[in-house]
Amino acid sequence: MTDRELYERAVEAAANAYAPYSNFHVGAALLLRDGRVVTGANVENASYPLGVCAERAALSRAVAEGVKPGEVEAIGITASPCGGCRQWLLEFRLDRVAFMHEGELLVRTPAELVPDSFEL
Ligand code: THU
Secondary structure, eight states, rough: OOOHHHHHHHHHTTTBOTTTTTTOOOOOEEEEEEEEEEEOOOOOOSSSOOOOHHHHHHHHHHHTTTTOOOOOEEEEEEEEEOHHHHHHHHTOOOOOEEEEEEEEEEEOOOHSTTTTOOOO
């Protein structure tokens, strides 16, 4: 699957976002190394800080299915990932992060998105 195709899966997932407060629908699609695709969408809450980003929803779903760091090849996202999600993507050691930014599909590594990163 190409990064563009993965991004298109994220666009489909964004249709399921629960975002009544911001009206900003985000979708994410993970490509696992075994070829499976796991999607996520943002889920907001009346208590605003409790909302979950699409990337973290997708990663949490994958982990619940047994996925471990190193087993995700790439992610497609309909928006530029926030700082917290960048740190999550770093943790799972993806090869590529493909996201739409100002009308262009950018492809970066997690390390490029979080330079000089914190590690334990
Ligand atoms: N959002 C994401 O789902 N992912 C990001 O990386 C950026 C922000 C969501 C959170 C919130 O529901 C909405 O976009 C507006 O911030």
